[in-house]
Amino acid sequence: MRLHVADHPLVAHKLAVLRDVNTKSPTFRLLVDELVTLLAYEATRDVRTEQVEITTPVATTLSTKLASPRPLVVPILRAGLGMLDGMTRLLPSAEVGFLGMQRDEETLEAITYANRLPEDLSGRQCFLLDPMLATGGTLVAAIDYLLQRGARDVTAVCLIAAPEGIKVVEDFVGDRADVQVVVAAVDERLNEKAYIVPGLGDAGDRLYGVV
Ligand code: URA
Numbered sequence: 763m764r765l766h767v768a769d770h771p772l773v774a775h776k777l778a779v780l781r782d783v784n785t786k787s788p789t790f791r792l793l794v795d796e797l798v799t800l801l802a803y804e805a806t807r808d809v810r811t812e813q814v815e816i817t818t819p820v821a822t823t824l825s826t827k828l829a830s831p832r833p834l835v836v837p838i839l840r841a842g843l844g845m846l847d848g849m850t851r852l853l854p855s856a857e858v859g860f861l862g863m864q865r866d867e868e869t870l871e872a873i874t875y876a877n878r879l880p881e882d883l884s885g886r887q888c889f890l891l892d893p894m895l896a897t898g899g900t901l902v903a904a905i906d907y908l909l910q911r912g913a914r915d916v917t918a919v920c921l922i923a924a925p926e927g928i929k930v931v932e933d934f935v936g937d938r939a940d941v942q943v944v945v946a947a948v949d950e951r952l953n954e955k956a957y958i959v960p961g962l963g964d965a966g967d968r969l970y971g972v973v
Pocket of ligand 1: 841894896956957958963
């Protein structure tokens with residue numbers, strides 16, 4: 763598994779405001795959107811391209827365009843939905859699938875309650891969206907889903923990761939597939955309730971105005 767931490771002052775600044783307990787939902791949503799667009803730029807560095815002939819008003823030239831099949835973007839519901847617009851802004855031609863996953867607050871295991879994905883993902887580049895890589899349980903379950911459908915090229919875009927979660931994903935992936943995780947920051951640790959410290963709290967609640 764490859765880990766890419768987006769090291770950029772704008773990412774750091776926006777993340778600082780996002781973490782702040784006084785940042786209200788409307789600003790939080792806007793910042794998530796902006797951060798994901800910045801992360802999407804990094805996450806798509808290896809997106810597949812092809813050479814096509816283009817005629818400009820002046821001459822004919824070979825140019826680079828996105829190749830077929832289209833990439834697949836998969837937000838993990840609920841919080842990943844808040845990342846969708848930021849991602850598709852840079853990849854407007856992507857197909858969008860959905861995975862509904864929730865962690866059981868007692869066992870901390872990921873439960874899948876909805877899925878809408880193409881049956882065959884062989885040869886597709888897949889981008890999973892989930893803001894918080896905490897225990898890694900949800901992300902591993904989501905990656906497993908995609909691998910079972912034939913995907914071998916998966917990039918997860920997360921805002922904040924805990925070292926514990928990164929290790930769980932690394933151990934699960936091994937050399938089964940080309941998996942990349944792109945994050946804005948790697949934080950200190952998980953607390954006893956499996957929240958990321960310092961983190962930003964519950965991303966879904968803060969996105970959707972529950973707190
Ligand atoms: N999910 C969140 O929303 N926040 C955390 O800190 C961990 C998991």
